[in-house]
Amino acid sequence: xxxxxxxxxxxxxxxxxxxxxxxxxxxxxxxxxxxxxxxxxxxxxxxxxxxxxxxxxxxxxxxxxxxxxxxxxxxxxxxxxxxxxxxxxxxxxxxxxxxxxxxxxxxxxxxxxxxxxxxxxxxxxxxxxxxxxxxxxxxxxxxxxxxxxxxxxxxxxxxxxxxxxxxxxxxxxxxxxxxxxxxxxxxxxxxxxxxxxxxxxxxxxxxxxxxxxxxxxxxxxxxxxxxxxxxxxxxxxxxxxxxxxxxxxxxxxxxxxxxxxxxxxxxxxxxxxxxxxxxxxxxxxxxxxxxxxxxxxxxxxxxxxx
Numbered sequence: 001x002x003x004x005x006x007x008x009x010x011x012x013x014x015x016x017x018x019x020x021x022x023x024x025x026x027x028x029x030x031x032x033x034x035x036x037x038x039x040x041x042x043x044x045x046x047x048x049x050x051x052x053x054x055x056x057x058x059x060x061x062x063x064x065x066x067x068x069x070x071x072x073x074x075x076x077x078x079x080x081x082x083x084x085x086x087x088x089x090x091x092x093x094x095x096x097x098x099x100x101x102x103x104x105x106x107x108x109x110x111x112x113x114x115x116x117x118x119x120x121x122x123x124x125x126x127x128x129x130x131x132x133x134x135x136x137x138x139x140x141x142x143x144x145x146x147x148x149x150x151x152x153x154x155x156x157x158x159x160x161x162x163x164x165x166x167x168x169x170x171x172x173x174x175x176x177x178x179x180x181x182x183x184x185x186x187x188x189x190x191x192x193x194x195x196x197x198x199x200x201x202x203x204x205x206x207x208x209x210x211x212x213x214x215x216x217x218x219x220x221x222x223x224x225x226x227x228x229x230x231x232x233x234x235x236x237x238x239x240x241x242x243x244x245x246x247x248x249x250x251x252x253x254x255x256x257x258x259x260x261x262x263x264x265x266x267x268x269x270x271x272x273x274x275x276x277x278x279x280x281x282x283x284x285x286x287x288x289x290x291x292x293x294x295x296x297x298x299x300x301x302x303x304x305x306x
Contacts, residue, residue: 007189015192021136024186028130034123035063038086041099042067042119049102050074054161055154059124059134066154069102069117071110079167079302080114082159083295087140087151087171087261089125093275093284094172097291105292109299114164121261122151131183136190140173143264144256156264168269170298171262172291175200175241177278201240202279203232203249204290207272209263210252217269217301222249224297229275229282229290271298 057064085098142149188195255263
């Protein structure tokens with residue numbers, strides 16, 4: 001193992017203890033307001049949608065309420081679609097893309113589906129622009145029984161409490177330059193392993209389920225998104241972020257094994273979107289539009305199968 005120090009906290013080759021986690025937490029600051037930037041947009045939807053608070057993060061229950069948005073006139077005979085954003089709070093278009101979908105598209109699709117939208121699963125991460133929660137735990141590796149991440153546990157309980165079988169789950173994410181400059185080095189340091197530099201693809205891609213890939217479903221998402229922004233090419237080895245490309249813009253992960261949000265249910269269709277907001281070819285608005293297009297592509301595909 002290399003002894004090269006790649007992160008300013010901890011000792012290379014040694015896992016973090018509570019001391020290092022506290023040191024890491026002390027370095028973080030609030031950079032934006034969840035209440036001002038997200039909750040205000042949720043409140044503005046209340047005249048057209050049912051909005052319910054399904055919990056609050058214990059770090060500050062007043063600052064970090066958790067919300068789910070549903071179209072009115074829920075019908076148990078309709079299939080249910082779950083849309084999640086902000087599982088990694090720093091991935092901005094995941095949050096605002098989810099809210100834009102509700103504002104622009106949800107009423108139309110509610111004639112066909114029950115739609116559950118949790119637009120910001122990790123509001124503390126949103127404010128600190130961070131991948132983890134305050135305990136240095138990644139919520140998007142924590143979707144399993146007795147989850148150590150309260151963000152993940154609260155979302156799983158909310159979905160279970162709906163008492164509905166989930167037909168499809170679209171989980172909205174981003175891959176950013178800071179994944180390589182901050183978050184992956186921090187992960188290696190936390191776990192006491194050597195950091196091996198990778199690359200960030202320029203463009204949009206999705207992650208399907210290794211055990212249930214649904215290639216045509218993923219292709220439908222990619223084809224809709226390409227109307228809005230460019231699709232990530234594979235690297236010289238045919239990979240995107242280290243995983244083989246199964247088709248243009250698509251890689252697959254074992255969702256449940258990794259504790260990923262898109263694997264929290266036994267849904268028939270699932271996809272994790274990955275927008276690249278640091279590309280010089282896109283604007284923040286286009287990133288949000290790409291997230292909306294991904295959801296639309298998924299829903300239009302499902303409608304054609306019915």
